[in-house]
Amino acid sequence: MSILSISTRRARCALLAGAVAACSVAAHAETWPAKPITMVVPFPAGGGTDLVVRSIQPLLQRELGQPVVIDNRSGAGGTIGSGFVARAAADGYTVGVVTTSTHAVSVALYPKLAYNPAKDFAYAGFIGTSPYVLAVHNAMRVADARTLVARLKADKSQHSFASVGVGTVSHLMGEQFQKFVGVPMVHVPYRGAAPAYTDLIGGQVQIMFDNPVGLAPYIKAGKVAAIAVTASTPLLPEVPTFASQGVPGFEQQLWYGIAFPKGTPAAIVDRFNAALNKVLADKAVAEDLAGKGVTARPGTPSALQAAVQQDIPYWGKIAKSVGAIGE
Structure with a gap:
C-alpha cells in the first residue's frame, strides 16, 4: 500500500470521526434537557442574587421541561461558585449565575483568579440590572x-x-x-x-x-x-x-446573567437563552423582579459577553484607584 493511500485513509477516518462527533453533539443538543439542570448561585441563600434567581426559577423549569436545582456555593466574593462552573462538564447540565462582581470586578481583585471570565464561559444572557x-x-x-x-x-x-x-x-x-x-x-x-x-x-x-x-x-x-x-x-x-x-461618581449598576462552561454546544446555549427571554418577558416575573429592585433585561448571549468584556477594564480602573485587592 502506498504512503499516499495510507495518508488518504487516515484523512478519511479523521473526517468520519469528526462527522460522528458532530452528529453526537447535535443529537445531544436536540434531546437537551433530558434531566435536571443544576444552577450554581455563587452567593448564600437569602441574599440578593439568590432572591433574583428564585424569581425566574419556577417558569424557567416550565419552559425547559426539567427541574432547575439551585446550588448555593458561596465564598471569596462569589469566585468559588464561579470557578466550579468554569470547571464543570460542558454538557448543558451545569449553569452558573454571573454578576458584575464575579465576572468583571473579580479580575482586578484576584491576580490568581481560578477562571478567566472573558474566555472560560459560554454566556447565555442577562437576567436584569439593579442599582445600588x-x-x-x-x-x-x-x-x-x-x-x-x-x-x-x-x-x-x-x-x-x-x-x-x-x-x-x-x-x-x-x-x-x-x-x-x-x-x-x-x-x-x-x-x-x-x-x-x-x-x-x-x-x-x-x-x-x-x-x-x-x-x-x-x-x-x-x-x-x-x-x-x-x-x-x-x-x-x-x-x-x-x-x-451633588455627590459625583456613584452611578454604577449591577447586572445579573447566566453562563455555561466554555464548550457547551451553541444549540444548548441558544435553547436556554430562548427559554430565559420568554420567562423575563412574562409580566408577573418582570413585576416580581421590579419589586426586588431589578429591571428585567431579555437579550442575546453576545450582549452579556460584550458587557463582561467592557466592564473588566472599567472596574479594574476603579479597583486600582482605591487600592482594593482580594483577601
Missing part, C-alpha cells in the same frame, strides 16, 4: 449623603463598612466611598448579604452598599436608613440618587 443603595445603621442619625459625609469627617471614632464579600461591587463601592470621604474605615466582608444585614441592623457595622432587592424590606421597616441610590428605583422611590445630592 447606601444604607446606614440608624444610630448614625443622618438622612442624606452630604450630612453623612460631614458626620464621618467630624466624628473621630472608628467606623466600618460591610460588604457581601471581598471583590464584590459592594466592596469596591465601599472603598470608593471611603476614598471620597477621606476618612479611614474598616472593611468587614461577609459571606453574602444576609449576615451583613444582620450586623448592619445590630450596629456592628455602620455603612453598607448593596442592591435594593435585599435591603429594601429592612429600610421600609425602619431597621436601617437609606441615604442614596446610584440610580432611581421604583422599589425605593423616595430615596434620592447620589447625583441629585
Whole structure:
C-alpha cells in the first residue's frame, strides 16, 4: 500500500470521526434537557442574587421541561461558585449565575483568579440590572449623603463598612466611598448579604452598599436608613440618587446573567437563552423582579459577553484607584 493511500485513509477516518462527533453533539443538543439542570448561585441563600434567581426559577423549569436545582456555593466574593462552573462538564447540565462582581470586578481583585471570565464561559444572557443603595445603621442619625459625609469627617471614632464579600461591587463601592470621604474605615466582608444585614441592623457595622432587592424590606421597616441610590428605583422611590445630592461618581449598576462552561454546544446555549427571554418577558416575573429592585433585561448571549468584556477594564480602573485587592 502506498504512503499516499495510507495518508488518504487516515484523512478519511479523521473526517468520519469528526462527522460522528458532530452528529453526537447535535443529537445531544436536540434531546437537551433530558434531566435536571443544576444552577450554581455563587452567593448564600437569602441574599440578593439568590432572591433574583428564585424569581425566574419556577417558569424557567416550565419552559425547559426539567427541574432547575439551585446550588448555593458561596465564598471569596462569589469566585468559588464561579470557578466550579468554569470547571464543570460542558454538557448543558451545569449553569452558573454571573454578576458584575464575579465576572468583571473579580479580575482586578484576584491576580490568581481560578477562571478567566472573558474566555472560560459560554454566556447565555442577562437576567436584569439593579442599582445600588447606601444604607446606614440608624444610630448614625443622618438622612442624606452630604450630612453623612460631614458626620464621618467630624466624628473621630472608628467606623466600618460591610460588604457581601471581598471583590464584590459592594466592596469596591465601599472603598470608593471611603476614598471620597477621606476618612479611614474598616472593611468587614461577609459571606453574602444576609449576615451583613444582620450586623448592619445590630450596629456592628455602620455603612453598607448593596442592591435594593435585599435591603429594601429592612429600610421600609425602619431597621436601617437609606441615604442614596446610584440610580432611581421604583422599589425605593423616595430615596434620592447620589447625583441629585451633588455627590459625583456613584452611578454604577449591577447586572445579573447566566453562563455555561466554555464548550457547551451553541444549540444548548441558544435553547436556554430562548427559554430565559420568554420567562423575563412574562409580566408577573418582570413585576416580581421590579419589586426586588431589578429591571428585567431579555437579550442575546453576545450582549452579556460584550458587557463582561467592557466592564473588566472599567472596574479594574476603579479597583486600582482605591487600592482594593482580594483577601
